[in-house]
Amino acid sequence: MPSAVAASLVSLLDDLAERARDQINEPDLRPAISLVYDLGRLIAAGPEDDIRLAQAAVAGAREQLEVDGHVINTPEKALLGKERQAYLAGALWAINELMTVRLEQLGTARTPGDTTRRGQIRALVLEGLIAEGTVTPTELQARINKGGIDVRLDEISRTLGDLFSDDIVTPTQPGPGSDRRRKYFALTDAGRRKVAESAE
Numbered sequence: 001m002p003s004a005v006a007a008s009l010v011s012l013l014d015d016l017a018e019r020a021r022d023q024i025n026e027p028d029l030r031p032a033i034s035l036v037y038d039l040g041r042l043i044a045a046g047p048e049d050d051i052r053l054a055q056a057a058v059a060g061a062r063e064q065l066e067v068d069g070h071v072i073n074t075p076e077k078a079l080l081g082k083e084r085q086a087y088l089a090g091a092l093w094a095i096n097e098l099m100t101v102r103l104e105q106l107g108t109a110r111t112p113g114d115t116t117r118r119g120q121i122r123a124l125v126l127e128g129l130i131a132e133g134t135v136t137p138t139e140l141q142a143r144i145n146k147g148g149i150d151v152r153l154d155e156i157s158r159t160l161g162d163l164f165s166d167d168i169v170t171p172t173q174p175g176p177g178s179d180r181r182r183k184y185f186a187l188t189d190a191g192r193r194k195v196a197e198s199a200e
Contacts, residue, residue, distance in 0.1 A: 003167045005164075006050035008171050009038055010057040010185075015181050017061035034137050034157035034183065036094050040101030041161050070120055097154070100162075118159070119150055126168075126195055129187050136182045160185055168194060 012035055019027040042054055078087040124147070127138045135143075137156045142149045163169040168191035174184045187195065 002053040003048050006053050013057045013061045017064040036097045037157045040098040044102045120161045
């Protein structure tokens with residue numbers, strides 16, 4: 001039976017596809033950055049039922065996307081279209097993200113100096129979670145950047161993914177008046193205990 005995490009990813013995929021079809025308001029599709037990374041983690045280490053559910057959702061979302069009123073549902077059509085360069089760049093970016101996730105699972109993705117930066121971002125993300133309670137990756141990025149440290153959204157998403165694997169954070173429902181289309185995170189009970197213990 002698919003997990004709650006997989007169900008959450010499916011919901012986010014559906015929402016992203018719906019946003020992408022809005023040809024009038026130029027929707028913000030940056031949530032795709034964290035979504036691709038989350039899907040990569042699922043591919044690398046998730047159970048078969050979750051992967052199959054997510055694959056079906058990805059296929060369904062892709063088929064919903066429209067360009068100039070025509071559904072582009074094959075790579076061949078997209079790579080012959082006007083936006084072929086952007087399509088190729090996006091596809092290669094997604095593949096690179098999936099490779100990064102897999103390498104992290106294998107423990108070979110670290111480079112000299114990387115651990116220090118990852119540790120710094122992890123500490124700042126935890127600080128933001130403690131201060132805000134419930135927060136989105138974009139809000140965490142804005143908070144950290146405001147503090148004078150330039151951090152990318154994919155770095156925030158990777159850190160949240162690591163914290164989720166360690167049972168320190170969990171996806172959660174937003175509070176009243178919040179944008180329910182966004183993905184929110186909060187510390188778990190175990191996460192709060194670990195943070196408190198490390199502060200002692």
